Amino acid sequence: MTDWQAEVLLEVPFHDVDVMGVAWHGHYVKYFEAARTALLRALDYDYPQMRDSGTLWPVVECQLKYLRPARYGQKLRVTAHLVEYENRLKIAYEVFDAGSGERLTRGHTLQVAVDAVSEEMQFASPRALLERVEGSAGET
Numbered sequence: 001m002t003d004w005q006a007e008v009l010l011e012v013p014f015h016d017v018d019v020m021g022v023a024w025h026g027h028y029v030k031y032f033e034a035a036r037t038a039l040l041r042a043l044d045y046d047y048p049q050m051r052d053s054g055t056l057w058p059v060v061e062c063q064l065k066y067l068r069p070a071r072y073g074q075k076l077r078v079t080a081h082l083v084e085y086e087n088r089l090k091i092a093y094e095v096f097d098a099g100s101g102e103r104l105t106r107g108h109t110l111q112v113a114v115d116a117v118s119e120e121m122q123f124a125s126p127r128a129l130l131e132r133v134e135g136s137a138g139e140t
Helices: 027-042 047-052 127-135
Strands: 005-011 059-066 075-084 089-097 103-111
Touching: 005 027, 027 047, 027 059, 027 075, 027 089, 027 103
Parallel strands: none
Antiparallel strands: 005 075, 059 103, 075 089, 089 103
């Protein structure tokens, strides 16, 4: 377990809500992605660095638990926490109301390392990731 984490602040835009003014459930994956990108950038292992290291990281699982709805114009704080990194990337997320701190949603994603040339799944994380996580653990 590591203590790598990041957060982003977002506002629910009009184009993300349904007729009831509630953020459509599918958009939460986009909110997770924004926080995951912040986390990967903090690790200096964002998508361009992944590609340049010869590894692709497709999402193979996404789990969400909706607790309270997010609504149009609501300010959100979305956190991403690196839970596992040695054989896969498991990132846990939480979505909070930025004002009250109330948790609205939680979930996680799993990503696996895939060789960019052969497209074969790797059963261990590449050295490029391990060096970044273990070399400066938790300096976010």
